[in-house]
Amino acid sequence: MESFASEVAFPVYSGAMKPQAQHMIEVLRATIRALGFTNREIESRLSVSRGYLTRLFSGTMELRFDHVTEIAEALQVDADELFRLAFPPSQRPAAPDVLRLREKLGAPEPASGPVPAQDTGLQRELERLVTKTVREVLAKATLAPVWEPGRRSAAGED
Numbered sequence: 001m002e003s004f005a006s007e008v009a010f011p012v013y014s015g016a017m018k019p020q021a022q023h024m025i026e027v028l029r030a031t032i033r034a035l036g037f038t039n040r041e042i043e044s045r046l047s048v049s050r051g052y053l054t055r056l057f058s059g060t061m062e063l064r065f066d067h068v069t070e071i072a073e074a075l076q077v078d079a080d081e082l083f084r085l086a087f088p089p090s091q092r093p094a095a096p097d098v099l100r101l102r103e104k105l106g107a108p109e110p111a112s113g114p115v116p117a118q119d120t121g122l123q124r125e126l127e128r129l130v131t132k133t134v135r136e137v138l139a140k141a142t143l144a145p146v147w148e149p150g151r152r153s154a155a156g157e158d
Contacts, residue, residue, distance in 0.1 A: 017059040020087075025057050027086040028071055031122070034129045035075060045074035081122045 017025075032042055039053040046052070053071075055061050072079035094102070094109075102109060 017063075021063045022059075024068060024086050025063060027082060028068065029057060031075060031077065031082060031085070031126070032071075034126045035077075036129075037075065042071060042074050046070060077122050085123065085126075 032039065040050060043050060043052050056063060056067060068082060069079040072082050099109075101107075
């Protein structure tokens with residue numbers, strides 16, 4: 001992770017953040033929280049200064065591909081899983097230019113029909129954590145016990 005350790009390698013970014021970069025930042029933030037990490041823990045794993053991720057996520061520095069892959073490594077998650085979470089395969093037919101590009105590169109055409117959802121470990125873990133968090137929030141908001149599958153109520157009902 002040599003490139004991340006040197007903050008000088010990433011100059012201050014003064015342009016407007018593109019929507020795709022903002023979306024990727026939101027996925028990174030959600031993933032860090034869902035997996036139970038703090039920014040400081042990830043910064044420590046990346047050997048960068050405190051506040052580095054805050055500056056990166058706020059747009060003070062431009063988000064680069066290297067940032068995403070190195071943050072994924074620090075999270076012990078495959079970078080391609082993060083990219084699929086942020087940008088799932090399109091359901092639309094490919095544009096003619098993309099078809100020509102695939103042909104020139106010898107890339108296979110995607111299977112026709114709906115793209116099956118990727119059942120990845122990260123997705124399962126995020127779903128589990130979101131479900132747990134929603135139950136906790138609902139329990140606090142209603143001050144009533146939250147029903148859980150397989151758990152019987154006092155009346156003996158499911």
